[in-house]
Amino acid sequence: MNSLLTLAKDLEQKSKAQQQTTGEMLKAAFSEHEKSVRAELSESEKRISAAILDHDRKLSSAMRQRTKGMLIASSAGILWWQGQQMLDNYTSIREQKDALEKLNARTWGVRYQEDNQGRFLVLPEGVKADTNWTFDNGRKNGIRLVQE
Incomplete structure (x- = not known):
């Protein structure tokens, strides 16, 4: 029975040693895995930040282009309107000159x-x-x- 007791104690010590070794191996593996995950997250953050900056640049460029287009369209509209006003004024002046000539003809x-x-x-x-x-x-x- 004594040998059985010794065998059980040896088995218990080996089991504790194996448990401790396994725990240390798991701890090291998890630590390594954690470093790897952190590195990947950092790289992912950099890629996402770069993509956001690129998107912001493209959006700003598109907005500048759209603003220029709107300015050009507004300017063209104003120029067209002014041209119409000038044409209307010219027509009115022409009609007034014609009326004046007719009036002068009547008054000799x-x-x-x-x-x-x-x-x-x-x-x-x-x-x-x-x-x-x-x-x-x-x-x-x-x-x-x-x-x-």
Whole structure:
């Protein structure tokens, strides 16, 4: 029985030693695994950060391009609008000049002038005023312009 007891004690000591060795091996393996995982996580963080920075650069570039496009489109719209305003103004001026020419044709070039000496009708050269005439059976008289 004594040998059985010795055998059990030896087995127990070997088991404890094996348990301790296995624990140390596992501890070393886990430590090595932890270092490897940390290194991979660090590399992954670097790749993700680089990808985010690249995406931000591309997005900023796209936004700058879009802003330039919007500025160009806005400028083109403003220039078109100003051109339309100029065309409308030119048309209005042309119509006013035509109306003035027609009015001058109806008044035979007579102009109105007022100064500190009174009001005057200014006759064009070669035209004289004849004040001794009537129309509508003598009921009305006025000034008739006569070409000389």
